[in-house]
Amino acid sequence: MTDVTDSRDNIYANPAAGGHADPLAGTGLFSFDESVARVFPDMIRRSVPGYSTIVSMTGLLAGRYAKPGSKLYDLGCSLGASSLAMRQNIRQTDCRIIGVDNSAAMLDRCRSIIDTDTHHTPVDLVCGNLQDIAIDNASVVVLNFTLQFVPREQRDEVLGRIYRGLLPGGIMVLSEKVTFEDPHLDELNIDLHHQFKRANGYSDLEIARKRNAIENVLLPETLAHHRKRIAEAGFSSCDVWFQCFNFASLIALK
Secondary structure, three states, rough: OOOOOOOOOOOOHHHHHHOOOHHHOOOOOOOOOOOHHHHHHHHHHHHOOOOHHHHHHHHHHHHHHOOOEEEEEEOOOOOOHHHHHHHOOOOOOOEEEEEEOOOOHHHHHHHHHOOOOOOOOOEEEEEHHHHHOOOOOOOEEEEEHHHOOOOOOHHHHHHHHHHEEEEEEEEEEEEEEOOOOHHHHHHHHHHHHHHHHHOOOOOOHHHHHHHHOOOOOOOEEEHHHHHHHHHHHHOOEEEEEEEEEEEEEEEEEO
């Protein structure tokens, strides 16, 4: 069984030790490999303000909207935090959770974590790109910090496929890092995010290395752009239910 003991994220304090080349030298891009999977719980806790709240509320939303005999999708499931939150709140019968991630290292650890959980809703883990996953008979679809890693030209089709695969009355939860149309607000929220990371023990060098490594991998958009895409996909309504600095989560209803 995979060792799932949480480790402290020091990948960008000493990139060579973590298996990453130094992005400041122009040779490294962020990827969800084994070195990231090993420290992911610590990394996301110290990097994403409000992450634990978003995950726990995802579970409550799943409990409210899950329908008997339906599927609940966790697209970009990483180590399964949202899958577990949903599993622990589902009260309906014959539901099934589908966790999807394109990182085998993440899914390996995810399976070990899920195997320690005592709740009974089945969880299927699928290794693949979410652009290629068919969505059907779904009551809940969750994308927690996932769409931002999909090429922008493919995002409309992803949300359109989700909408078509949702049952009437179904819900999509979309959490993303966002940008702001006002450049002053954008700069302020970036600075506040960096201050949040410093308060959680990251050095300025680590912050700079991580930003350089991820800037061409994670491609954020404005909330207005997300709302427009969601409406064009066909959803009847959507709005932001949580935001902290440049991280936000939206609910969309079919």
